[in-house]
Structures are given as C-alpha cells and as structure tokens.
Amino acid sequence: MQLTATQIETFHHEGYLAVEGVLDSADLDPLIADFDVLVDEVAQDLYGEGVISEHYADEPFERRIALLSRAIGGSLQARVSFPNNLRRPLFDFLNNKKLHDLLEGLVGAEIYCHPCQHIRPKLPEGFVGPGYEDFAGKSPPHQDAGVLLPEADETLVVTSWIPLVNATEETGTLQVYPRAHRGEIRQHVHAPGYGLTIEPTQMPEVQPVTVPVGKGGVLLLHGRTPHGSEANRSDIVRWSMDLRWNDARQPSGRPLPGLLVRSEENPLTTYQDWLDAWKEVRADTQPRKMWRW
Template identity: 30%
Template sequence: MDGHLSAEEIEKFHKDGYLLIEDFLTHAECDVLKDSCHRVIQDADFSQHPKVTFDTTDNKQATDDYFITSGDKVRFFFEESVFNADGQLNCPKEKSLNKIGHALHDLVPEFKKVTFSDKMKNLAKSLELKKPAVVQSMYIFKQPNIGGTVVPHKDSSFLYTEPMKLYGVWIALEDACADNGCLWFVPGSHHEGPTLRLVRKEKDEGVTTVLEGQPPGNKPEEYIITPVKKGGLVLIHGDVVHKSEQNHSDRSRNIYTFHLFDSGISKWSPLNWLQPTDPFTLLY
C-alpha cells in the first residue's frame, strides 16, 4: 500500500464522507506505535500532571488549562473511573488513560515517522490538498470494559476551518469491532456544516471554552457500523457525523489519529480551542 487512492475510492469518500482503507499499516508498524506509546507512559511522572479526565458527554475537560495548552505538548487524559476517593489510581497507569494528546506527531519520533510518511503524503495528494498542515494527534486507548462512549459529533465542531477542509486520519492499532467500540458513521452527513461549535473565549483569568448550538440529531438507523482490522485506516471528512460506543469487552481498542487541514485554501478559525504557538507543521 503506497497511499495513493483509486478514482473509485476518491468518489466513495466524497459521497459518504469517510473511507476505510485496509492494511494501510503493517502489523509490525502498528506494534511499533503501541510499544512507543507504552514507553511514553512508563517514562512519564504522573505526579507532575494534573488528574484531568476526558469525557465527551460534557465540556469540563475543555475548560481546563492543561487541555487548552496541550497543542504543542504530550499530555495525559484519564478515564473517569480510575481514581480512588483519595485521588490515587486504582489500576496500573497504562490501564488508566483515555488518551494522550496532542503533539505526538511532532514530539515522538515513531509517531512522527508514520504521520509524515510518503504513503501519508500520497493519501493527501490523492485528495488534491495543496498545503496540508497537521494540527493535532492523539493516541486513544478505549480501555477494556471502561473505555467510554464517544457521542455523535462532527470533528468540525471542535476544529473548524473556512472553507471546511479538515480531514481526520484514524488508524486501528488493534482490531476495532462492535463489542470493543468501533466507529459508526452517518454516510452523506458531511454535506452540511456543524450545528454545534466548541468556541474559545478569552477571559480575565485566562482562556476557556463554551459549547454553542445543538449536537447532531441523527436517528439510530442512519448509522453504519465500520469495523476495522489492525492496520486499517479510516479517512474522515471534518463534517461527517460519527460516534463510538463504550468498550464492553475485555480487549482494548488502541488507535492513533491525527487531523490535518488544507492551509493552502482554508483558514484556521481563531475561535477553535486549539491555537498554534508556532505554525502548524506541514505534511509537505
């Protein structure tokens, strides 16, 4: 797989708003990323990081300075249920995390290598992106039995560009199935913009965010389940509605994901929670 999309794949992506590409990474490449993530966790001193949990059903983590200033750092976000009453972890730290973000693509060599690989560049060139800039990256764990629900949303609600030229790259480092929280999409929902925006607000005491508008109201029968085998990649249009359910299995669902936008023809919104301290790194 060299990353180039066929005419049929490009047509399907534009029609549905998402595209599954099987075997984009080899199993060995996936394992390198998993091992690298494990090293990052083991090297981290969690006592130097606040206990910020991540839950997509509310907005509280996005009002926290630790989150808002994470765009050029590697930071750790926990599951809700992993702390005792005294604030100590009730499980091993590698089993406690919801995700790591948001600059793995710049700061961790193994993730940088995959993000800026020739095959990733070919993927962007297939979409005729003029000046793609990588804006954030995340390692998402979907821990066994406790990995939380990701509510229906459009990525453009949180990372808005004008015009909308935002793309998500979602890579399964383990099999993603119905029982461990794979993705679900509403095909064609990318033809309308977001009805909900997470908006950055400047306040005397610092920066915060507020949610404005209403979340997507699609009916359950509109969603299409999208299982992905290890090494598969899902290309996601910024305006397509998608979600994932809680992990009810005893298997994790580790993935690596990042977002890019075409900075050659689109503008990054100054209202986005994420604002660069330096220019975003260009894919090419």
C-alpha cells in the first residue's frame, strides 16, 4: 500500500497519519509467534535461575509477560526488545515490503531502518505497584528527534508505531499533539524513571489527540511531532513496536547499526551483516555519544 498524495499532505500538515489495515495476519502472526517463543524462553530462564516458581505457560500472548513481570517485580522489556532481540522473524519484519511501500512516500526510495527502535509490552497499570511506573510504560510528551544527535536535525526520521493488539484509549494508545512539529526541536529534560520529556515551558499549546490504532494499522509520526502515552488501564498487555525510518543518504543521529532495507544504489543489509554489526558494537568499549541531552 502506498500513501496517496492526500495522505502525504495530511502527514506533513498534521505531523502524523494513522493508516489502518496495512498489515494482515500473514505479516504479524510469525512475529507474534516468535515473541511467544521468546517470552517462553525468558520464563524458562527465570525459572532456571529460581526467580519465579511458575511458568504461566497457559497464559495468552496478551497476558503472559505481565504475569512474569509481576512475579519478578520488574520490567522484562529489555529482554524482548532491541538489541537483545535480534531474532530472524524480527529481521524479516523489518524487511516487510508493505511497510517500505508506505514509508517510501515520506522518506524516498533509499530506505534506512533506523537503529532507535523499541518493542514495548506495556503492562496493565493494575499489574504494577507504586514505584514501578517506569515499566507501566507511560511515555511523557517528547519529540523523537529530541533523543537523537543534532547531526540528524535536518533528517526526516519517521516513526512507524505498530500495535500488536488493538490500541485504544483504554490500552494506552499514543497521544499526539497535532500541527506541533514545525519549528525548532524543543528543549527536553530528564523525567526520572521515564526518559526524556519536553521542558514544561516548551510544551505545545494544543491539546493532544488520542489516536486509536487497530491491530494491522500503523501510526506514522514526524520526528518532531510531540507525543506520549498514558497508562494502560485494560487487563491486557499493549504490545507495540516503534520502528523508525529515514532516507539512507542522510545522518540517522544514532551511531548504532540500522539496516538498509530498500535501495537501488547499494546492497541491502543481510541478516548476517546485522548480527555482525551488533557484535562489533558490543565488542567496542569506547564510549559513544548517543543522546543530545
């Protein structure tokens, strides 16, 4: 599916665009099945380490990681997200042509899959006690461009936010500040336990819009569009992925390995290239500047 001229215009005017029905079960099922396998492996490890006394093996994808997280009193996000998870089904998903077709209208035909990306099992609020807000997964308002290095200030890095369950207001879908992506990158400050957030005096004057996105849909965000999310008030995990993309010929602002996924000019990144690049990063002990603030 390619974006229409009207959709592209809306994206640039509003700073975001929700597109329903981009992906179907043939796209999502193999990935979700692999997350299931991965969560099972995590459960086996935790059980082996004596940290949990139950595997929760009969629990569905939408619940199991919440029960495991509660049992350990902490977050398991890092275990299932990049770069701990560099599994083949994830690589295949990053190479999904439907996503590239969609992105091509915004970033052009030389497409780089940006290394700043996350898989977020956002836990139901009721599962986490006080003090664990950081893994309840509320995201304070921020611009994704605000977490990259200034070298990427002129690069349009598009975020594709992809829920793996229906993302509704109740499950804590994204909230987006419309038409607030113009102008300079706003000053960000560290919000304890939450990462970077826009400095309060620089907050947009508009009210945020809650954007529900059905499973199979994709929410596209301009890198300077302020957005965040509230708590997940449902009783299922709001699994989502945020993947970023830019014109491969422009700086990404994050000195870590991404992937060339569509190009007429250069060979695409193979699975082995990707693994090797991350291996090199892990072996490199030199400090790397990753964030502007």
